[in-house]
Amino acid sequence: MMIGSINIAVLLAALMVAATPILLAAIGELVVEKAGVLNLGVEGMMIMGACVGFIVAINTGSPLMGFIGAALGGMALSLLFALLTQALMTNQVASGLALTLFGLGLSALLGQKYVGLTPPRTPKLDLGPLSEIPFFGRALFSHDIMVYLTIALVAAVWWFLKYTRGGMILRAVGENHDAAHALGYHVKRVRVLAIMFGGACAGLGGAYLSLIRVPQWTEGMTVGIGWIALALVVFASWRPWRAMAGAYLFGGIVVLQLNLQAAGVKIPVEYLSMSPYLITIAVLVFISSGKARGSLNAPGSLNRPFHASN
Amino acid sequence: MVFNKGKAMRKPLLCLKGLTKAYPGVLANDDVSFEIGEGQVHALLGENGAGKSTLVKMIYGLVKPDQGEMILRGQPYAPSQPSEARRNGVAMVFQHFSLFDAMDVAENVALGMENPPPLRDLAQRIRDVSEEYGLPLDPTRLVGDLSAGERQRVEIVRCLLQDPKLLIMDEPTSVLTPQEVDVLFKTLRQLSAEGTAILYISHKLDEIRALCDEATILRGGRKIATCDPREKSSRELAELMVGQILTPPEKPDRPLGDVVLQVDKLSLASNNPFGTSLKNISFSLRAGEVLGIAGVAGNGQDELLLMLSGELTAPAEQVRLKDKAIGNLGPNARRSLGLVAAPEERLGHAAAPDMSLTENALLSAAERKKLTKYGFINWRATDAFAREVIARFDVRTPGSHVLARALSGGNLQKYVIGREIELDPDVIVVNQPTWGVDAAAAAFIRQALLDLAGKGAAVLVISQDLDELLEVADSFAALNEGRLTPVRPAKGLSVEEIGLMMGGAHDMHPAHEGSA
Numbered sequence: 001m002m003i004g005s006i007n008i009a010v011l012l013a014a015l016m017v018a019a020t021p022i023l024l025a026a027i028g029e030l031v032v033e034k035a036g037v038l039n040l041g042v043e044g045m046m047i048m049g050a051c052v053g054f055i056v057a058i059n060t061g062s063p064l065m066g067f068i069g070a071a072l073g074g075m076a077l078s079l080l081f082a083l084l085t086q087a088l089m090t091n092q093v094a095s096g097l098a099l100t101l102f103g104l105g106l107s108a109l110l111g112q113k114y115v116g117l118t119p120p121r122t123p124k125l126d127l128g129p130l131s132e133i134p135f136f137g138r139a140l141f142s143h144d145i146m147v148y149l150t151i152a153l154v155a156a157v158w159w160f161l162k163y164t165r166g167g168m169i170l171r172a173v174g175e176n177h178d179a180a181h182a183l184g185y186h187v188k189r190v191r192v193l194a195i196m197f198g199g200a201c202a203g204l205g206g207a208y209l210s211l212i213r214v215p216q217w218t219e220g221m222t223v224g225i226g227w228i229a230l231a232l233v234v235f236a237s238w239r240p241w242r243a244m245a246g247a248y249l250f251g252g253i254v255v256l257q258l259n260l261q262a263a264g265v266k267i268p269v270e271y272l273s274m275s276p277y278l279i280t281i282a283v284l285v286f287i288s289s290g291k292a293r294g295s296l297n298a299p300g301s302l303n304r305p306f307h308a309s310n
Numbered sequence: 311m312v313f314n315k316g317k318a319m320r321k322p323l324l325c326l327k328g329l330t331k332a333y334p335g336v337l338a339n340d341d342v343s344f345e346i347g348e349g350q351v352h353a354l355l356g357e358n359g360a361g362k363s364t365l366v367k368m369i370y371g372l373v374k375p376d377q378g379e380m381i382l383r384g385q386p387y388a389p390s391q392p393s394e395a396r397r398n399g400v401a402m403v404f405q406h407f408s409l410f411d412a413m414d415v416a417e418n419v420a421l422g423m424e425n426p427p428p429l430r431d432l433a434q435r436i437r438d439v440s441e442e443y444g445l446p447l448d449p450t451r452l453v454g455d456l457s458a459g460e461r462q463r464v465e466i467v468r469c470l471l472q473d474p475k476l477l478i479m480d481e482p483t484s485v486l487t488p489q490e491v492d493v494l495f496k497t498l499r500q501l502s503a504e505g506t507a508i509l510y511i512s513h514k515l516d517e518i519r520a521l522c523d524e525a526t527i528l529r530g531g532r533k534i535a536t537c538d539p540r541e542k543s544s545r546e547l548a549e550l551m552v553g554q555i556l557t558p559p560e561k562p563d564r565p566l567g568d569v570v571l572q573v574d575k576l577s578l579a580s581n582n583p584f585g586t587s588l589k590n591i592s593f594s595l596r597a598g599e600v601l602g603i604a605g606v607a608g609n610g611q612d613e614l615l616l617m618l619s620g621e622l623t624a625p626a627e628q629v630r631l632k633d634k635a636i637g638n639l640g641p642n643a644r645r646s647l648g649l650v651a652a653p654e655e656r657l658g659h660a661a662a663p664d665m666s667l668t669e670n671a672l673l674s675a676a677e678r679k680k681l682t683k684y685g686f687i688n689w690r691a692t693d694a695f696a697r698e699v700i701a702r703f704d705v706r707t708p709g710s711h712v713l714a715r716a717l718s719g720g721n722l723q724k725y726v727i728g729r730e731i732e733l734d735p736d737v738i739v740v741n742q743p744t745w746g747v748d749a750a751a752a753a754f755i756r757q758a759l760l761d762l763a764g765k766g767a768a769v770l771v772i773s774q775d776l777d778e779l780l781e782v783a784d785s786f787a788a789l790n791e792g793r794l795t796p797v798r799p800a801k802g803l804s805v806e807e808i809g810l811m812m813g814g815a816h817d818m819h820p821a822h823e824g825s826a
């Protein structure tokens with residue numbers, strides 16, 4: 001199937017790849033915010049993941065080790081955020097911004113010797129006959145394993161939040177931390193765990209960029225994807241499937257505008273480049289506006305520091 | 311009310327021995343000892359800051375005592391966290407409900423249980439228990455949409471599902487209508503008859519005398535007495551609690567003047583998605599009159615205050631101050647014309663928590679006291695004004711430089727009300743003027759409002775505390791779902807009539823009589 005010079009199956013395939021890092025970061029941040037913490041350091045944790053994952057993969061020759069390293073790298077940075085905001089009670093917004101700046105700087109330092117190298121290839125997942133199906137095989141069933149794991153992760157987060165006791169406690173902590181504390185739940189412990197999960201997810205998202213999507217290490221290579229992930233969480237009203245829809249929409253427009261650029265459409269490149277950001281936000285604002293419930297879905301204790309007083 | 315007899319025969323359920331807890335700078339509990347018998351309704355009585363909350367938090371495992379021990383059914387009992395307390399049959403209904411607005415009733419109940427059954431079974435059990443005790447609840451509703459009375463039912467049902475031996479209730483009636491209080495008492499008596507002990511925390515003396523078998527009175531962290539509340543008058547109990555002789559506020563006799571504030575058929579949408587819109591509100595207020603407006607929380611009180619203070623505006627003609635149409639004016643314009651307001655929320659609405667008392671004085675007094683000139687602030691005059699308020703209203707604070715959030719509730723309330731009274735207004739509107747304030751400060755504030763009325767100002771008091779309204783008001787009305795009842799003279803109104811005016815009897819059923 002072709003539209004003009006654009007092959008739809010290839011476009012869909014590229015879309016899933018483009019959306020995966022945003023989706024990983026967004027689903028992590030969604031859990032963090034559901035626990036009542038606003039971590040604006042997603043961009044910093046992503047770039048740390050991209051850098052650490054790349055270094056580990058080059059040195060071990062194994063993309064799997066790279067992804068594990070990336071998750072740990074993102075988590076390490078998020079632990080710094082947890083220490084600042086949960087133990088030392090600093091302001092979450094300022095700490096998150098600082099985390100982003102710190103992550104960008106530290107990754108540039110660590111990655112200096114790795115610029116221009118090529119990481120070990122991550123193989124495509126062999127789905128046998130599925131990938132032979134015309135059109136769908138090319139579009140949906142010829143990806144690396146991370147694409148599918150990410151979708152599985154969205155499903156797992158959705159299920160966890162909706163159906164498990166742990167998820168209920170996490171939502172309770174995010175909704176009203178004083179009440180959760182009064183009932184004897186460990187607000188800080190839940191929050192630190194959520195922050196670590198968010199860090200690991202952001203790290204994986206970053207590594208997906210440096211190991212698969214690009215694949216290369218360059219300074220500042222996340223170019224604002226962490227921020228889009230943050231916006232996605234809000235506009236998706238803290239719902240996992242909606243965050244996924246938003247990520248795929250964003251990925252789709254990224255890929256489409258790249259194709260349009262290549263096809264030589266007579267629109268200035270700058271407009272095309274900004275279009276994914278504009279359109280994603282416009283669509284999500286449109287979806288979440290009007291209904292008061294959309295904004296009410298925000299966790300009640302989001303960005304409020306918790307201090308157990310007497 | 312007849313089943314509480316022979317307290318001597320009760321087996322002790324929980325013994326507290328010498329419980330002591332110190333916080334930096336305060337001794338919250340000092341060597342407190344008493345006993346609660348099985349099936350007994352035991353009152354814990356005291357002012358704010360007397361140490362009631364700390365004491366029950368120790369029993370519920372939220373706070374560890376520094377010294378002393380507890381014995382539950384003959385066994386040493388030292389819960390390190392609430393789940394351990396719950397496993398031992400101790401349950402608690404909190405004053406500020408420990409509920410989650412964005413979650414449904416069943417989830418809220420499950421969060422307070424140790425081993426909740428799957429949500430579907432739980433929903434059925436919630437229905438069963440709530441029917442049995444006359445507390446109807448729909449497990450699938452969002453808690454954010456429930457009334458205060460219904461929210462309390464969620465808390466109570468959550469406790470009952472765990473079959474508690476001791477139920478702690480922290481100021482349970484502060485949010486209820488008189489009818490809802492009756493239903494609650496029936497439920498509590500039924501529980502007591504079934505052998506559940508109840509530790510009932512309150513500072514409402516009539517309630518305690520109606521419900522409780524025994525009362526322990528705390529003052530300044532120490533136990534003052536344990537007595538049978540029925541053998542004491544409310545006044546004796548109050549004096550034990552406060553430690554001083556209380557005088558009820560004096561209502562100076564005064565003739566009523568002309569109408570100063572008139573609201574005419576005003577309807578106004580709320581600015582809050584969980585709020586209540588005002589519907590067709592009409593009333594008038596005369597100079598020297600104190601109008602009390604009752605109602606259960608969430609029936610439009612906040613919106614009424616916002617509408618009068620000018621934070622919500624209306625068509626100009628529908629609100630008139632003396633001869634001026636002011637409906638479309640904002641708060642500062644109204645203030646300079648003589649209409650001032652003190653909202654319910656002390657921190658964050660009436661006062662900016664992180665600003666000093668002087669700065670907070672400026673925020674509302676700038677206009678009437680001419681504290682600014684050409685956009686520059688006259689700090690000397692502002693500070694003098696703040697000091698004057700502090701001195702005249704007996705605000706206990708080291709000075710006017712102290713941050714608003716550092717003051718205790720009662721002191722800050724005296725300050726924010728005093729600040730408005732000192733502006734010498736023609737009309738003052740206050741919402742919940744003594745909420746969460748100790749008895750001495752409350753009496754002081756009420757007296758100050760009455761004195762202001764005596765000087766010819768019109769006073770509008772919105773409150774959920776009926777005793778307070780009956781004490782100060784000349785005329786009386788109630789808000790119900792955003793509608794205001796006709797104004798009636800306060801003299802001669804019975805509590806039942808008031809309850810009907812408040813119309814707060816949302817689907818209330820008395821507990822099954824069979825158990826009584």
